[in-house]
Amino acid sequence: MANWNQRTVARKVTCRGVGLHSGRPASLTLAPAAPDAGVTFFRRDLGVEIPARAEHVVDTQLSTSLGLGPARVATVEHVLAALTGMGVDNCRVELDGPEIPILDGSAAPFVYLLQEAGVRTQRAGKRFLIVKRPVEAREGDKVARVEPAPELSVRFTVDFGHPLITDQTFSFVFSDRVFAREVARARTFCFLRDVERMQAAGLALGGSLDNAIVVDEFSILNPGGLRYPDEFARHKVLDAMGDLSLLGMPLIATFTARRSGHALNQALVKKLLADPTAHAVVQIGADEELEPLQIRLPALGALDAA
Numbered sequence: 001m002a003n004w005n006q007r008t009v010a011r012k013v014t015c016r017g018v019g020l021h022s023g024r025p026a027s028l029t030l031a032p033a034a035p036d037a038g039v040t041f042f043r044r045d046l047g048v049e050i051p052a053r054a055e056h057v058v059d060t061q062l063s064t065s066l067g068l069g070p071a072r073v074a075t076v077e078h079v080l081a082a083l084t085g086m087g088v089d090n091c092r093v094e095l096d097g098p099e100i101p102i103l104d105g106s107a108a109p110f111v112y113l114l115q116e117a118g119v120r121t122q123r124a125g126k127r128f129l130i131v132k133r134p135v136e137a138r139e140g141d142k143v144a145r146v147e148p149a150p151e152l153s154v155r156f157t158v159d160f161g162h163p164l165i166t167d168q169t170f171s172f173v174f175s176d177r178v179f180a181r182e183v184a185r186a187r188t189f190c191f192l193r194d195v196e197r198m199q200a201a202g203l204a205l206g207g208s209l210d211n212a213i214v215v216d217e218f219s220i221l222n223p224g225g226l227r228y229p230d231e232f233a234r235h236k237v238l239d240a241m242g243d244l245s246l247l248g249m250p251l252i253a254t255f256t257a258r259r260s261g262h263a264l265n266q267a268l269v270k271k272l273l274a275d276p277t278a279h280a281v282v283q284i285g286a287d288e289e290l291e292p293l294q295i296r297l298p299a300l301g302a303l304d305a306a
Helices: 077-085 108-117 176-183 192-200 231-247 262-274
Strands: 005-009 013-018 025-031 039-043 048-051 057-059 065-068 071-073 091-095 119-125 127-131 135-139 142-147 153-158 168-173 189-191 213-215 254-258 279-283
Touching (some): 013 108, 077 176, 135 262, 153 231, 189 192, 189 231
Parallel strands (some): 039 091, 153 254
Antiparallel strands (some): 005 119, 025 091, 039 048, 065 071, 127 279, 135 142
16 A cells, blocks of 8 residues: 555553643543545534644634634644654544643653544545645734745744844754654743733633643743753744644645744635635646656654554
8 A cells, every 4th residue: 555545543541641732631632534534623522523734713812722613622732743643544533621731741642642543544645735835824923924845845043032032943854753853842931021911811721831831031930941942933833733733734835933833823824725826736646647747755764553
């Protein structure tokens, strides 16, 4: 069977934790899904399944949330980044409540969960969204942009005007091994001065030094410090990969962002999808011709080998 066939998890695997913003116990199960099903979030308590697609984004304040009717799923970006980063096309993410468990604040626990589940190759070719001309979303000095390229590369610059987080940039050319090694372990972060304000607004109620980097005016408060010197920029790359996965298929393009966040990432996704002249969808094994586009498909190994 071709290496570029679609992939799903080989068996169900479950983890438990707390929701970052709700502070409530949360469990998550990754389950196999049929070819072309994509990624969906199933609220077991409500019996509602929400496709992981841009049209279902309902909130981008501090995280990305999806909704369908009365059902909501918050903080989806880390598990989506893990699924995309490890080359999984189809997966049913089952939940018992409205938020994904934050675990350690990165995508690494979800990568470990995927490695535990293993992968099953399916009898359908992968689909890719290929950018044909540049598309940009901008808000003041914040920008997110995609442009044509033979493979997926991501470059993100963060600048919070803080001694530790000024003009910090991380970039990489996508492969699952590089994602697992260089991106997945980067944790979410916040400023100590914002914690009280967020909690008063009913947000970050489950946040702690165990699941987020906390920064005061001059230093990192976490006893273990940073996992990477540029962990802030790497986490923004992780978030962006989760947000871009809401295109509904892997992206072939150069993505460049400066000071972007979930809202601007989603504005870019929606602008790209709305312009049929800016993108094309190709499927391995289908009639579309890949040769003229000079596409280099991303390196994907076994999930237990990252």
